[in-house]
Amino acid sequence: MEDLARYICEKAKRRGAAFADVRILHRRSESIMVQDGRADKLAAYSDRGIGVRVLVGRCWGFASADSLRKRRAERCLSDALALARASEAFVSDPAMVAQARGIEAEDRREPEVPPAAMPVKEKMSRLLEYERAGRAAGGKAIVNSIVSYSDGEREEVLANTAGALVRTAVTRAVVTCLMVATDGKILQRGTEHRGIAGGAELLRRTGAEEFSVRAARKALGLLAARPAPAGRFTVIFHPSITGLLVHEALGHNSEADAVWAGQSILEGRLGEALAAECVSIYDDSTLPGEFGSYAYDSEGTPSRRRPIIEKGRLAGFLHSLETAARMGAEPTGSARAESYDCRPIPRMSNTFMAPGAVPFAEMVRGVERGIYLMDGHWGYVFVQKGQFICHAGQARMIENGQLGEPLRDVSVSSMTLDTLRKIDAVGDDFEMKMPGMCGKEGQSAPTDTGGPHVRVADVVVGGQHGG
Amino acid sequence: MTKDDPLKKTYLDICCRCVERAVRLGAEWCDASAGAARDISVAVEKTGIKTADAGQGEDAAIRVFVRGGMGYASVSGSARRDIDRAVERAVALAGEATPDPDFRALPPPQPAPEVEGLYDDRIAGMGVEDVVRIAAANIQAARAMEPDVNLSGHVGLAVGEGALASSTGVAVAARGTEIDADLEALLKRGQDKGYFYDFDFGRNLADTAPEKVAESAILGARRFLGARRIHSGRMTLILGPLAAYGFIGGLVGAANAESIQRGRSYLCGKLGEIIASEHLTVVDDGLVPRGMRSGAHDGEGTRRRPLTIIERGRLVSLLHNSYTAGKAGAESTGHGTHSGGIAATNLRPALGARPAAELVREVKEGIYLESGEIRPDPASGDISASIDFGFYVKDGCIQFPVESAMLGANILELLPRLDAVSSDAREEPGILMPTLRFQDVQIAGTE
Numbered sequence: 003m004e005d006l007a008r009y010i011c012e013k014a015k016r017r018g019a020a021f022a023d024v025r026i027l028h029r030r031s032e033s034i035m036v037q038d039g040r041a042d043k044l045a046a047y048s049d050r051g052i053g054v055r056v057l058v059g060r061c062w063g064f065a066s067a068d069s070l071r072k073r074r075a076e077r078c079l080s081d082a083l084a085l086a087r088a089s090e091a092f093v094s095d096p097a098m099v100a101q102a103r104g105i106e107a108e109d110r111r112e113p114e115v116p117p118a119a120m121p122v123k124e125k126m127s128r129l130l131e132y133e134r135a136g137r138a139a140g141g142k143a144i145v146n147s148i149v150s151y152s153d154g155e156r157e158e159v160l161a162n163t164a165g166a167l168v169r170t171a172v173t174r175a176v177v178t179c180l181m182v183a184t185d186g187k188i189l190q191r192g193t194e195h196r197g198i199a200g201g202a203e204l205l206r207r208t209g210a211e212e213f214s215v216r217a218a219r220k221a222l223g224l225l226a227a228r229p230a231p232a233g234r235f236t237v238i239f240h241p242s243i244t245g246l247l248v249h250e251a252l253g254h255n256s257e258a259d260a261v262w263a264g265q266s267i268l269e270g271r272l273g274e275a276l277a278a279e280c281v282s283i284y285d286d287s288t289l290p291g292e293f294g295s296y297a298y299d300s301e302g303t304p305s306r307r308r309p310i311i312e313k314g315r316l317a318g319f320l321h322s323l324e325t326a327a328r329m330g331a332e333p334t335g336s337a338r339a340e341s342y343d344c345r346p347i348p349r350m351s352n353t354f355m356a357p358g359a360v361p362f363a364e365m366v367r368g369v370e371r372g373i374y375l376m377d378g379h380w381g382y383v384f385v386q387k388g389q390f391i392c393h394a395g396q397a398r399m400i401e402n403g404q405l406g407e408p409l410r411d412v413s414v415s416s417m418t419l420d421t422l423r424k425i426d427a428v429g430d431d432f433e434m435k436m437p438g439m440c441g442k443e444g445q446s447a448p449t450d451t452g453g454p455h456v457r458v459a460d461v462v463v464g465g466q467h468g469g
Numbered sequence: 470m471t472k473d474d475p476l477k478k479t480y481l482d483i484c485c486r487c488v489e490r491a492v493r494l495g496a497e498w499c500d501a502s503a504g505a506a507r508d509i510s511v512a513v514e515k516t517g518i519k520t521a522d523a524g525q526g527e528d529a530a531i532r533v534f535v536r537g538g539m540g541y542a543s544v545s546g547s548a549r550r551d552i553d554r555a556v557e558r559a560v561a562l563a564g565e566a567t568p569d570p571d572f573r574a575l576p577p578p579q580p581a582p583e584v585e586g587l588y589d590d591r592i593a594g595m596g597v598e599d600v601v602r603i604a605a606a607n608i609q610a611a612r613a614m615e616p617d618v619n620l621s622g623h624v625g626l627a628v629g630e631g632a633l634a635s636s637t638g639v640a641v642a643a644r645g646t647e648i649d650a651d652l653e654a655l656l657k658r659g660q661d662k663g664y665f666y667d668f669d670f671g672r673n674l675a676d677t678a679p680e681k682v683a684e685s686a687i688l689g690a691r692r693f694l695g696a697r698r699i700h701s702g703r704m705t706l707i708l709g710p711l712a713a714y715g716f717i718g719g720l721v722g723a724a725n726a727e728s729i730q731r732g733r734s735y736l737c738g739k740l741g742e743i744i745a746s747e748h749l750t751v752v753d754d755g756l757v758p759r760g761m762r763s764g765a766h767d768g769e770g771t772r773r774r775p776l777t778i779i780e781r782g783r784l785v786s787l788l789h790n791s792y793t794a795g796k797a798g799a800e801s802t803g804h805g806t807h808s809g810g811i812a813a814t815n816l817r818p819a820l821g822a823r824p825a826a827e828l829v830r831e832v833k834e835g836i837y838l839e840s841g842e843i844r845p846d847p848a849s850g851d852i853s854a855s856i857d858f859g860f861y862v863k864d865g866c867i868q869f870p871v872e873s874a875m876l877g878a879n880i881l882e883l884l885p886r887l888d889a890v891s892s893d894a895r896e897e898p899g900i901l902m903p904t905l906r907f908q909d910v911q912i913a914g915t916e
Contacts, residue, residue, distance in 0.1 A: 032562075038731065042538045042569040043809065044562035048555070049545035051526065062520035068527060068545040085509075085521035088597045092605045094517025122565045145732035182733040182848055189735060189848040229851060232877050232913035233701050263514045264619045265655065343524045382842070384857065386655050386664045389873070391855040411851035415875050462915050464853035464875030468701065 003070065004169070006052075007161035010075050014056055015163050017083055021057040021099045023162035025300060026070060027342040031154025032117065034125055036133050038147060041126040047154075051342035054078040058086040060096035066343035100327040102302065104165025109297035113173040113201025117153040120202035125151060128205045129177075136181050136214030140222055145189070146182040149214060151175070153201055160302045168302040174293065174448055175204040176437060179214045183221035190227075190410065192220025193379070193395070197293035197437025197450070220377065220396060223408060230397055230412035232465035235372045237414060238365055238400070238457045241433035242378030243392055245451035248283050249353050249440070250381040251390035251418040253451070256285075256310045256318075257336070257348040257442075258325035260385050267388035267418060268316060275314045277422035280358050283311040283453075285320060287335065287351030293437035294351035294449040296338075301346050303335040310353075311422070320348045340445040347443060355453030358428025365427045365457045367403040373463055374398040374405060375414065378436060383418070391415040413464045421458055429455030480504050481642050483547065484634035487531050487556050492636055494560040498534040498575045500639065500769065501556075502807045503527070503547070504631025509597050511604040513652065516611055516620040518604055521597055530807060533559040534575070538566025541808060573795025576805075578638045579772040586759035589673040592646035593628045600624055606680035607652060614687050615656060622652035622666070622686075624679060633807065639770030646672055647761075650679035654686040658694060663870075665689030665839075665858065671898045672759050689839070692860075696872035699861050699914035705835030706876065706910040707828060707862070710895035710902035712838040717751055717816055717905075719844060720880070724778050724786070725811045726793035728847065735850030735881060736784060745782040745884035748821060752777050753788070755803060755814030760899020762814040768807035773814065776802050782884075788813060815899035821890035825904035828889050830865040836876070836912055837862050843876075850880040856912075875913045883907055 007024040014022035028050040035043040051068040052075050063086030065078040129149045137144050153175040160168045176197040183190050194217040198204050239247060260266040268276075277283075286307040287295050297305055301323050309317040319325070322337035325348060337346035366374070377395035384390075393413040399406035434452030480503040487501035507525035511518055529552050530543035540562030542555040604624045611620045630644035649670035656663040667685040671677035708716055728734035736744070755773035757763050767773055769791050778786050789797070790805030804811050829837060841857035856874040860867045891904035 040538075040567040040569055042567045043541070044539065044566050045541040045543075045808075046555070046558045046562060047543050048551070049528075051545060061518065064520060064522040066522075066524040066526075068525075069548075081523050085523055085597050088601050089511065089518045089521040092518040092601065092608060094608075095515050095519075097519070122562070126565070126567070180733075182731075184732070189733065189737065191733065191846070191848040224849075229877065229879070230853070232875070232911050234913075234915055259514075263621060265621065343526065345520065345522065384664065386653070387662060389855070389857070391857075393853065411846045411849055411853055412877075413853035413855065413875065415855035416873060460915075462873050462875055462913050464855065464877045464913055466851070466853075466877040466879065466911050468703075468911070 019056040026159045033152035036129040036149040053342040056082045060093045061086045061090045098327040100323045102164040108169040110171040114203040132214040135210035136218040139215040140218035143183040148180040151177045166302040179217045181218040185225045190224035192217040227408035227410035230409040230465035238374045240376040244453035245436045246378045246381040246392040249451040250383040253350045253353045258319040277314045278425045279314040280428045282356040285353045299335040300339040301337040303333045352450045357432045357454040360427040369400045372400040388418045427457040480632035496533040500635035501531040503529040506629035508627040510625035531559045533563040535563040537569030537572030571796045576771045581765040581772040607683035611683040619655040624650045650682040654690040663690040663694035693870045696870040698916040700916040706907045707837045708905040709839045711840040713905045714902040726787040746887040747781045750819035751779045757899040760815045767803045769805035771801045771803040773803035817901040825891035835862040845880040
């Protein structure tokens, strides 16, 4: 594979490419779904192919194929060159690329328990145990339960015309649980997710009590919760919601392609104080075993910790080779491609807010009337407008400095910069347990996110009745 | 498909070979799909072309049942060795799976005429220069309308063919084309920003005007300049065509028989019941000629047919695949996917009596949601959504775009408050998108 990648790079140079890179990728994964007492859906996936990217004149071209035959790879190169040349007349912003170091490196992250080392029957048995424990905790109120597990290996070879040759192999595993409960009138669900850059050891490390039992208790608890009120409130974010905030509201805005394209609200603001001084936010793909971690990005740049906000000031962006060149910055190893048929683009990895000094109890004591949002489910952002939304599966009213009645299914929406300025307390705790697949431009990337509890003054809450 | 492998005469041959091999290895029931696709995509950034991409690939997938337990394997490419391994793995996984007594059978062969207009030789014959030309036309139009606009997005096409064969004798093949343009316009006036998007897609070039998308995106972006905050309160909610389509798509998704049989949908126990006002009728029709989601068969080989899901507010049908239909003792409705899921096709709500403009004129105070995700919790039906692209309406007139506002409701309480569906609709190939109006909805503002 290395020979093929280098051969195509050499040929690209000879055919006039100012820069080219070749990625050869092979992914294999298997999944098991347990539902209502049966592990009756098992699946295996495999894909393999080559992606060739060229910079010719002022424009990029990219072509891919699902074959590693030399003739197909050569055709990819021809197609990529033709695509770039056909587009050149309409480029408003000539493409460029940072001087890539011609490193040769190999990183194989061997999991403690490789996927094939644990028999399918053993994995099924563990998932069935989770399910039984969750159902036992929920009793007859549980009407549906799903426990899903998948693990997979990704091997990638990257070569470029600057002489880089990087071979990487990483394994990831994810286990999720859904418990649905009813009281005969309404349905509620509780979910839990765990994910690692690792293998089937995830199933040995994850105990039912903190996983499926917790999901069942969430669902049961929500049966007694009422819909949230609507209006403006002081809110406290659980670390999972803090994670959604830093990922959706800030993280996507810090991806340098959005900044360069004039789409991000952070354009032209490097060094400015954009958040409260107690706020520091980082993206770090070097954290051992975390779901979003990797050793080299899809352009062969080594992984690193990337400050985004430090003590309230905008400290940096997430760069690819291209955006680093355009913006006079260093590549940060943030260019990720989902598969061989995708171009590398700036992405987050593990994004989090650093802990502060305020204990949770003190944070709550300072709120006369507010809402404590927990159990982050999902979020999205419009970087162009600087508007985000985060959805919490659970919440509690806060009245006179004390946690009050449980609430269910509530979202908050706000403008990113307003919210970052209105953070008035950052907790002394920390949790990062939001492994997931982040979507951007049709590609998904494994990421994680989290942080401490934070308190934000004056956020709009989408409730069902007048607040 | 390359010519150097004589075994790859057609994708149907590949599928039949997979099925035969799986049965030899112990499959009790199985089906296999195989196909190829090629695509071209031109990315637009900062009102210029950023990159042009092309891809082509083949894939195969096999689904095997042993005592009802399912094993599934997919593989990219068409190398015989890889496909054979996938078949072996699917059979092995099915053998390991827990038996499922609810599994009945895969569908028998159901011959059906092809749906007209799903493949267009003109799109199949287009090259990168043609896609670049469409992107360039949008860029030029954008610069002429708004010299400072920031236009981004993509223009692309895809051409594909595929086949499906099963151990019950299903043997079907189909091909299709698609062209699409999806562009976002961002206008800046000092600190003020106007942002919106538009799209166009079709199976036939004649059904689309992809070079005109930038123009409508810019018109939308102009309308969203000058956003303001609003107060909280209960008011009328109007869903414009794009917002309404997303809303109805979510509602139909909850009528998925798998979710209901498993007891996790807010529509559990509602079949045959009134769930919405009499204004709401929704038909799913996978046979609309030239429709985006049309096809003679679903992913399991079941013949498609038009299906009324909600009729004058009553939930009258669920979407079934062969598994859920077998479990319910019903017929599959033709909404199965090859991996075992259930998916809607072209949704066509019945139109009302009066145009959207008239529905707006009657509103004393409300929100007109042009586009936005109203995503109910799939179990509880609770909605807590951001008003992403909305306008404040007062005394029958749209006043200004809204900033930082949300809406909250439970979908089962919201649906009976639907008091009008417009007589006019945005129409995309196969799909109808009318305007919907709901009364008395909780809005949270920040004024």
